[in-house]
Amino acid sequence: MARRSDTSCGGIGCAGLLLVLFVLPTVGYLLAVPLTLPDLLAEQTPPQQLRGFGQYLIVYAVPVLVALLLALFAGRRRAGGRWLVPARAAVLLALVAAALWWTESKVGDHPAWNLRATAESMAAGLVALAFVVAVRRWDASRGGPVTTVGAPRPAPGEIWLAMVPLREDPARQLRHYCVVLAVHPGHAEVAQITTKDKDGRTDHIRMPNDGWDKASGRAHWVEFGRPPRRVDYGMFLRSRPQGRCPAPVWRQLSRQLG
Structure with a gap:
């Protein structure tokens, strides 16, 4: 029994390590890309910047799409109206924007782009994690019904x-x-x-x-x-x-x- 417990704890530890090292920074970077990408371009020699409507559209569409996916993932156990996922995505984007504004005020003057981008990505990633956990707990506390990919298909009997x-x-x-x-x-x-x-x-x-x-x-x-x-x-x-x-x-x- 003890061996299984140790293995279980080891698995949980590995999952937590992967979450911290890869998932949070990746998700956070995608949410923060309208801030981190222009910052990166400005560091180039000569400095670069986004040009044209298409580039701006792509850069700002990325966090919107990620927020929608996170809202859908977080609330997959609860049915709701057609505006529930977009509304939750909007809340997540607002929280991320606030976290990025606060992080920028702390590290925005640091000369190393890598440090600034890492701090901003982790801040956005932590907000996303807190958002998913909060939505899951909220839905569970209300006893919401399950929604899965592909609606249930009950049959008589x-x-x-x-x-x-x-x-x-x-x-x-x-x-x-x-x-x-x-x-x-x-x-x-x-x-x-x-x-x-x-x-x-x-x-x-x-x-x-x-x-x-x-x-x-x-x-x-x-x-x-x-x-x-x-x-x-x-x-x-x-x-x-x-x-x-x-x-x-x-x-x-x-x-x-x-």
């Missing part, structure tokens, strides 16, 4: 974890396992699964754990004979199903669908 709307207030959702009853463009119809004892009720049937819940050992019940609940695909919390609905239960649910 599968069990998924999703944000399922409440019957009494469809505008509110809670995390629940559910059985996918039917799929449509943009959403699925599901039957909610619960661990609350529903024995003796006609609107729920007991559901075995076979094939989908091998860990908790808890009893489950699934809605039966009630109108399905609508769940948008962006509200599914995983990239794959938990498992298949046990065959006897699925046969009963299928009969009610006609």
Whole structure:
């Protein structure tokens, strides 16, 4: 056991070293390129400068693209409106600009371009790292649904974890396992699964754990004979199903669908 722990710690240490030595400076340089590149050109003999709209467009497009990618990467576990990623990218660019302004005030007069560029790149890289961590923690604290490259593709008969709307207030959702009853463009119809004892009720049937819940050992019940609940695909919390609905239960649910 101790050997595995040492290996794990070694792996974490190597990952941290790679992050500090390569990832942060590279990402930071790309975010800071509108500042570092003109500075580098000015150090040439004779001094050079950016010329023409095309060069300026490329230089300023690089940090925008990087910020968009970081915002998308940081928030990949949360669904949101179409403006969420651009808005977060704008916040990141503003934070980077503030960090670069502060760093420039400290090292801007240093004669060595390498030192100035390294300091500016690391400052921007550290801001990017803090931004990713903060967004991840914020989204996790709010229980946001997963978004992955390629939207989830539920199929009838599968069990998924999703944000399922409440019957009494469809505008509110809670995390629940559910059985996918039917799929449509943009959403699925599901039957909610619960661990609350529903024995003796006609609107729920007991559901075995076979094939989908091998860990908790808890009893489950699934809605039966009630109108399905609508769940948008962006509200599914995983990239794959938990498992298949046990065959006897699925046969009963299928009969009610006609």
